[in-house]
Amino acid sequence: MRGAAGGLLRRALLREPRVIVRLAAWSVAEVVPAFAAGHAVARAIDEGFAAGRPVTGLAWLGVLAAGWLVAAVAARQILLGIAAVVEPFRDDLLTHVVSRAVSGLGAGPVVDSGAGSGVLGGGDTSAVARMNHQVELARDALAAIITVVRSFVFTLAGVALGMATLAPAVLPLVLTPVLLGLVSFLASLPALARRQRGFIVADEHVSASVAAMAEGLRDVVACGAEPRVAAAVGRDVAAQARAARALARVTAARTLALALGGWLPILLLLGATPWLLGRGVTAGVVLGSLTYVMQSLTPALAGLVQGLGVSGVRLAVTLDRILGGAVPYEVAGPRRPPEGAGLELRGVAFAYGPAAEPVIDGLDLVVPEGEHLAVVGPSGIGKSTLAGLVAGVLRPSEGAVTIGGVPAAEAEERSRALIPQEAYVFRAVLVDNLTYLAPDATEAEVDEAVAVFGLAGVAERYGSHTVIDPAELSAGERQLIALARTYLSPARLVVLDEATCHLDPAAEARAEAAFAARGGTLIVVAHRISSAARARRVLVMDGSRVRLGTHEELTAASPLYADLVGHWAGRQPLSAGPVAQDADLPRRPQPA
Structure with a gap:
């Protein structure tokens, strides 16, 4: 040896x-x-x-x-x-x-998970x-x-x-x-x-x-x-x-x-x-x-x-x-740095099995670099599947998904981040949690992320040396830490898959505004219609049909989107404070 x-x-x-x-x-x-x-x-x-x-x-x-x-x-x-x-x-x-x-955990596609x-x-x-x-x-x-x-x-x-x-x-x-x-x-x-x-x-x-x-x-x-x-x-x-x-x-x-x-x-x-x-x-x-x-x-x-x-x-x-190192079960191709954070889907289809109905079928979508796109639709319609395809976690059964001209599954891992609904917090001090994907982040950058995402209370509670017990944090605090962690990361394509669902509307708005101002491409799977109202463009998913446009265009042209806006606005103004549970987007009707 x-x-x-x-x-x-x-x-x-x-x-x-x-x-x-x-x-x-x-x-x-x-x-x-x-x-x-x-x-x-x-x-x-x-x-x-x-x-x-x-x-x-x-x-x-x-x-x-x-x-x-x-x-x-x-x-x-x-x-x-x-x-x-x-x-x-x-x-x-x-x-x-x-x-x-x-x-080595940071070597793969960045997916903040539980x-x-x-x-x-x-x-x-x-x-x-x-x-x-x-x-x-x-x-x-x-x-x-x-x-x-x-x-x-x-x-x-x-x-x-x-x-x-x-x-x-x-x-x-x-x-x-x-x-x-x-x-x-x-x-x-x-x-x-x-x-x-x-x-x-x-x-x-x-x-x-x-x-x-x-x-x-x-x-x-x-x-x-x-x-x-x-x-x-x-x-x-x-x-x-x-x-x-x-x-x-x-x-x-x-x-x-x-x-x-x-x-x-x-x-x-x-x-x-x-x-x-x-x-x-x-x-x-x-x-x-x-x-x-x-x-x-x-x-x-x-x-x-x-x-x-x-x-x-x-x-x-x-x-x-x-x-x-182990011989991988499925050997992946070499990772390539994408030329920018622009996203393109051509003829994309995806189904969870050869005999299953496709969740996404024949989707064409171009998201330029710097775009802020919201994805809305009833629960179970395929929004999280789309997020997985965009982040390279899922591979399309047909068509292609590219980031900066590179297939999403082959793009350099540091180039994109996906934050799902259930965020993960390490049993470690706060600064280690925040800099996990950005070990070279400066103290000033960490302080900025703490301020931007409203983590001052968590920082005061635990200080700089106390190890955080994730069970002691609320679901919203865990989401804020995951958001700040990704904010500090080098990822230029960020996908928030209902990653702010446990935050109040004000905190959600601050988080989305921070990522929008950060640069790069932001895709938000919306939990509330207010997220769509803040985006430059909105993608409405309704089964096999999709519509793309601004909030105003879709309110006038898409019955489903207009219904979602009316459902939400009838209970809470878009600019209001804390929202009741029934003010969130409605669930997709489930078959009997």
Whole structure:
């Protein structure tokens, strides 16, 4: 591993040198049985049972039992030492994931939302999965690797020392195939890592597609999209199955390495027994050598092959996923800065499913840069769908939506902002909430936003150091913070999708006037008809029909708009103060 992954691992292993020293010391104690086993068995046979002295034989076996007691005590200390290494490693990974997720949130289309991130559609949308699952995988994998590598190295050293002092002639018969098996296994690790990574990516795709299907199952059935969705999920499942088969084929290399390094030494020892006996090696020594191989070396090699083949590859792949970023489920094209904030829709249609009636059908609309456009219509008519298309959050099923000549979904994320009705406030100080999308904003700019959006009371209540609890704020205060946050952002196209519905008319008017004076293009999905009266032009949505014009033109030419104006004005003058709930735009009649 190289780069950031290697740095994290080195820091984990070298952070506390005393821990590593203690771990090595206890590892020496743990392999006492590996060193003593062959000697104890050989002497128990040759000097004890075969010589007619069973007490001596039992005494030597007692020495081996004492060695196991020492190993048991050492095993507990080794677990504590490994935990002292891997837990700080886990903390480092979590710090990296959280930092990357938070800093990356502003990278996507700016959507101030209540879904927990504050910015949806962009940033690192897989951060939660990595935090909850992949970090734990990496921690467990590192612990397993330390365990098996340490065990194999010290066991191999103990066995080699034991054999060298017991019967040097057997060393080549044992160590040569062990080293060959180890080399063949290590050579297969890069291919194993590639296949394991492919399997993890395929598994993530299946999880994402199944989750999306389950979340929208009612809509899928309602729209008659079962065959299409089933085919899409089936493709991901088939890809995962292919990745699993490819991984299984490469995994067979582990079996070959284990056979070569773990079982071939036993065959060589048995085959060479006559030759060894002819050179003065006793039967007890031969049996002791077999004990070294079968009871210590082969299990240690099997643990190494299994541990590195699974945990080692998993650690490499998981660190690559965490530090390098996840392969996106749907790879988006490169982001391009738009040439201005002008908006254009040509032949745009959108439906929530292939069998569903289009919410928007054949819409043509040109919004020049600097325009202040209000969108009105009964609830459920498609105003929020239009806002999503304009912001690039939704893609049209037909036609094109461009911002400054660039497709909305491909335009640079910082160029546009969408604020929906439910605004999100971070559990942080006020200034951090306001500068989240504009980290370089000056103190004077922040003070201006506080004054413009009437946040002085919130600023006095919390000061500059008190963390805001969003639950303590009113819905209107949360909307004001979201509006001020976007006001400070670099977005030149701002879409307010009923983003002022919890404000009184005076505060709503101030907010819209601030964005209009700020420059750029402003689109307001109107909650009250007064928002339309303030806009330069108004788009009236009435099913598949739309009308575009000024407030005065539409009052005279559009029966629906005139009805909306009359409905509102009959209850509250346009310039009045707080408005009752029934003074808001009427709801669209719902089918029985």
